[in-house]
Structure formats: structure tokens, C-alpha cells
Amino acid sequence: MALLISGFCLLTVTERVTKAKHIQFLSGVYVPVYWLSALLWDFIIFFITCCLLLGVFKFCQLDIYITDYHFLDTLLIFMLYGWSAIPLMYLLSFLFTRSTSAYIKLVLFNYLSGIFSLLIDATIRFEVQHKMSKATRDFILNLLLLFPNYNLAKCIDDYFTFYQIKKWCSGNKPPVYLNCSKENTAKNVYSLGEKMIGKYMIIMSITGFICLFLLFFLDTTLWKLRTFLSQYVYFGIYKTFKKEKVSKELSGESDDEDVQNERQRILEQPQELPNSAVLIKELIKIYFKYPVILAVKNISVIVQKGECFGLLGFNGAGKTTTFKILTGEETITSGDVFLEQFSITKRLQKVKSRVGYCPQTEALLEYMTGREIMIMYARLWGIAEPQIQLYVNRWLNSMQLELHADKLISTYSGGTKRRLSTAIALMGNTSVILLDEPSTGMDPGARRLLWNAVTWTRERGKAVIITSHRMEECDAFCTRLAIMVQGKFVCLGSPQHLKNKFGNIYILKIKVKTDTQEDKLNDLKFFITLTFPGSVLKNENQEILNYYIPRKDNSWGKVFGILEEAKEQFNLEDYAISQITLEQVFLIFANSENTEEKKKK
Numbered sequence: 001m002a003l004l005i006s007g008f009c010l011l012t013v014t015e016r017v018t019k020a021k022h023i024q025f026l027s028g029v030y031v032p033v034y035w036l037s038a039l040l041w042d043f044i045i046f047f048i049t050c051c052l053l054l055g056v057f058k059f060c061q062l063d064i065y066i067t068d069y070h071f072l073d074t075l076l077i078f079m080l081y082g083w084s085a086i087p088l089m090y091l092l093s094f095l096f097t098r099s100t101s102a103y104i105k106l107v108l109f110n111y112l113s114g115i116f117s118l119l120i121d122a123t124i125r126f127e128v129q130h131k132m133s134k135a136t137r138d139f140i141l142n143l144l145l146l147f148p149n150y151n152l153a154k155c156i157d158d159y160f161t162f163y164q165i166k167k168w169c170s171g172n173k174p175p176v177y178l179n180c181s182k183e184n185t186a187k188n189v190y191s192l193g194e195k196m197i198g199k200y201m202i203i204m205s206i207t208g209f210i211c212l213f214l215l216f217f218l219d220t221t222l223w224k225l226r227t228f229l230s231q232y233v234y235f236g237i238y239k240t241f242k243k244e245k246v247s248k249e250l251s252g253e254s255d256d257e258d259v260q261n262e263r264q265r266i267l268e269q270p271q272e273l274p275n276s277a278v279l280i281k282e283l284i285k286i287y288f289k290y291p292v293i294l295a296v297k298n299i300s301v302i303v304q305k306g307e308c309f310g311l312l313g314f315n316g317a318g319k320t321t322t323f324k325i326l327t328g329e330e331t332i333t334s335g336d337v338f339l340e341q342f343s344i345t346k347r348l349q350k351v352k353s354r355v356g357y358c359p360q361t362e363a364l365l366e367y368m369t370g371r372e373i374m375i376m377y378a379r380l381w382g383i384a385e386p387q388i389q390l391y392v393n394r395w396l397n398s399m400q401l402e403l404h405a406d407k408l409i410s411t412y413s414g415g416t417k418r419r420l421s422t423a424i425a426l427m428g429n430t431s432v433i434l435l436d437e438p439s440t441g442m443d444p445g446a447r448r449l450l451w452n453a454v455t456w457t458r459e460r461g462k463a464v465i466i467t468s469h470r471m472e473e474c475d476a477f478c479t480r481l482a483i484m485v486q487g488k489f490v491c492l493g494s495p496q497h498l499k500n501k502f503g504n505i506y507i508l509k510i511k512v513k514t515d516t517q518e519d520k521l522n523d524l525k526f527f528i529t530l531t532f533p534g535s536v537l538k539n540e541n542q543e544i545l546n547y548y549i550p551r552k553d554n555s556w557g558k559v560f561g562i563l564e565e566a567k568e569q570f571n572l573e574d575y576a577i578s579q580i581t582l583e584q585v586f587l588i589f590a591n592s593e594n595t596e597e598k599k600k601k
């Protein structure tokens, strides 16, 4: 029983840790539906196993549990045990982050709690009965009722004893030490008296309800409780003791004009901005651990319908935390987020059902095939049954997953899993799509498919928010983007706007002919430095020189003209002048972040 019952924690741990459970909640699954459907399925498995066990009882001639319809009683005992123990396993599974260690530890828990509770029971009843007060004895015995394994063992034991006594008493020569009075043998085994099983069965029934209630509580009300604690208790204390840090780092003021304008626009307007899909208003997220981490430092932004918003930043900038808040996985410390005018702090369920989410790690159920999981999500999104095949095929096709559709997900490569996760995020009937580094591990072909799918989704009026470390990707399909540094937005605008704003330099690439003498090369370098004051030689390799040239006082025409003349003079094979790339804008902030870090140290 310990081996069987502990096995029911395996899926719940895996689905919670991989976030598959979270994605199911986002796809519209209600918390009670999730747990009750899991319980129903596990209960069916448990029922079948118990029927087999009854077969074993029969084979081993344990007739008391089988004959005269007693197998129904035995089955009822087993079922009540399943009703109490399976939800308890679900509840305990929250303590673990790995399914295998959860299984091993819960097997030990079930095994030992069964054995030791019986030993304690026997010791108290027979050995030390007279050495302790009745109140203490009752207290310990009542405490043992918390363990379903103890209740099961007691039911099985007392049931056997009751009918064995009945059997002996109805025989010709009952043993003299037995109390075979009518009063004793005519009792109902389900009554609440001593040596009867009624009490244990009632406790098992109640345990099941309590565990289910706690499960629903953990997945619903606990979030509200954590939000309350975070917003009013921890943050309140933090503000009292770190006034200066809060006013300096969490004020939301920005040196950047665009970031400041966006914030001002949001603060001045009513919450219900008509066309906005996502409205992030003065969002602060602090992880109250040791040391305290200010992950998101008062950011405000609006993402409109039909917009693809890129959230860029270095590792640890706070992008994933922002996504987790948008999907209701993490609580808000201060501020609010509105999805289609529904506040996440007040209407979490409404918000959740509007988000398609591709998390940073794969939230896939690996024991299913790609097609099966997509059919499952299509059903969860409420696609009509006759259209499901067509719908799923279309999304499989959009990410070119047809070849892998009928293979187990556990056999997929990293890039294929990523494609499947993205397809799942995009396929729902949502208004906001959050893609956390969707192209990680994808080959160039798959990346192009992703871009097409995202563009198509955006054009259908959905808002897409994407994080990526690939600048060319964001440049290609983000309508607007923000760069996040240490939890704050440092710039905001369309890719072109940012390149214009921060690109006060040209990139000049010069390739000299292979037979160019050293002296000639030095002359060229001297010429560039003299002609374009403030130019910087960024790097030089294999006859290629890379320069940053200030835009001030240097128009495109002027630079081209000078280089055309220099081509002959300095034996140049070729040259190219380009505008700064998004990646270089990003690196400007990387340098400023490093400088700030050094200053702090």
C-alpha cells in the first residue's frame, strides 16, 4: 500500500515543478477541477489495484475478508483509505521539488507511519496502560488517527478480530476466555465503540475532505494571503527601515525621457486605458529573503493590442520575474498590473484565462506525444470537438512539428520542445501572449517559423510580450521594446527610435588589400583619426579595421566622399558604413551597468 499510494505524488510534483500545472491553470482549468480530475484518475487505478488485492486475499484463504459479501466491507475500507491517503499524498507533494525523492520519502513516511503508529497503539493499550493517565492515552491515540495508514491497519485488524470472535462463538466449543454474550457478538462492526471500525472510517472520510480543502486553499487563497503579507506586512516593515533606499531606488523616476513620459502618461490617465492589452503600473517586486532582492523597481508601461513588445535585459535584470507576475505565478509587492482592464491583484482568475505563456523552461508533460498535449490544450481552450484535429494540425504545421507530432515529448530535442511550447502558448484563445526566450536552442529555420507565427498572432490583434537575448530578433519583429537593467527600464521605444537616439555613431568597416604594407596601414589609421576626430578603432583583425565614427559633423555623404578618395590612396579593397545596431545600443547599457556595479563595490 505504501508503494502504491506514494506513487500518486509523482505526477503532481512533476507538473508543479515543470510548471505544466501553471500552464493548465492559465488555459482555463479551475483549481478544483485540476485536483478532482487527478483524484478521480488515481482513484480508478487504486480501485483496480484493491480488486486485485482482494483476489490475493481469496487466494491466500483470508476468508473473513471475502466470504458472505465481506469483500464489499473490505473494499469500502480500502476505498476510504484511498479517499484520505491520496489527497494527503498530493498535499505532502508540495514539500518536494523532485518527483523521485518525493516518492522515496513518501514511501518511507507511509511505511513507517503505519508500522510505528501500530507499535505505539499496541504499547499504549497493553504495556503502559496503567502507567499513564487516560487523558494522555486518549490524546496519543487520537493523534495517531491523523495517519491514514494507522486507520487502515486498525480497520483491517479490528474487522478481522470482530468476525473471528463471531466465528469462534458460533462454533460448538467456543474458547472459555471469549465473551460470547449476545450483547458482544450482535454488535455492528461499523459502530463507534472500542474494537469497532466506525471511528476509523469516519476519520478517513473527514481526512479526505480536509486534505482536498487544503489543496484548494494552497492553490487559491494562499496566493491572496502571500500578496497581502508581501504588500502590507513585509513591504511596510521594509519601507520603515529602508526609507532612503526605497525613495532612491523604488521611486520610479527615470533619467530617460521616454521612460519618464510613459510613466507620466500612465499615472495621469485612468486605469482603464481603452485599447491597452497590458497595463503595468508602478510595479515593484521584492523577494523578501536573505539578502532582500529588489527584482523589479517600479516599472510602468502600456502594451497595446496588436503590439509586440520586447523586454530586453541582462541575466538577472528582472524579465522573468515580470512575466511570472503577469501570469499570477508570483505576487506583487507594490503597484498593479491590468490585463484588458482586469486587475491581477483583484481578478486573478480572469487575468489568467487571458494569457498564453511560454516559460523559460519547458512546461511539457513528457509522457505524452506532441499531438496529444496539443489536443489536451485545445480541449481546455474550449475548441469544439469536431474542429480539434484541424485546429491542432494547423498549429503543428505553423511550427513544422508534424514529423514529431506522434512521438513522445521525452524523445524531442531541446529546440523541438521549444517549438512545441511556443505553439501551445500561441494556440489559445487569449489576448496576451508572453514568450520568455522562445528562440533559445532553435535553429535558424525554426526561428524564422517563430517570427512568422508571432507576427501573424500580433496582426490578429493580440499583444505579444517577448524576452530574448537575440537583438536581431527583437529588431525584426518588436514594435516597441524596453531595456531593463537591475529591475528598471533604462530606455523605451521602437527599435528604430532607440537606434536613432543612442546611435550617435557610425560603424565603419574597412578591408585593406592583403599586400598592404605596414607603413601604409599606419598611414590609413592616422588618416582616419585625423579626418574623423573622436573616432575609435574598436578592433582589427585579418586586414579588417572596425571604427566607431561620431555622427556629429559627419553626414553620410561626407563620410562616403572621404572614403571614396581614400580607397585609391590607401590601397583599400572595400569599406562599409552602417548605423549602430540594436545589439550595440544594448552593449552601451551593459557598459554603464558594469561601471555602476564597480562604483558600488
Ligand SMILES: Nc1ncnc2c1ncn2[C@@H]1O[C@H](COP(=O)(O)OP(=O)(O)OP(=O)(O)O)[C@@H](O)[C@H]1O
Residues within 6 Å of the ligand: 287, 289, 293, 294, 295, 313, 314, 315, 316, 317, 318, 319, 320, 321, 322, 360
Ligand atoms: N524565487 C526567487 N527568490 C529569490 N530571488 C529571486 C527569485 N527569482 C528571481 N530572483 C532574483 O531576482 C532577480 C531577477 O531575476 P529574473 O529571473 O527575473 O531575471 P531575468 O532578467 O529573467 O534573467 P535571465 O535573463 O537570466 O532569465 C535576480 O537577482 C534573481 O536572483
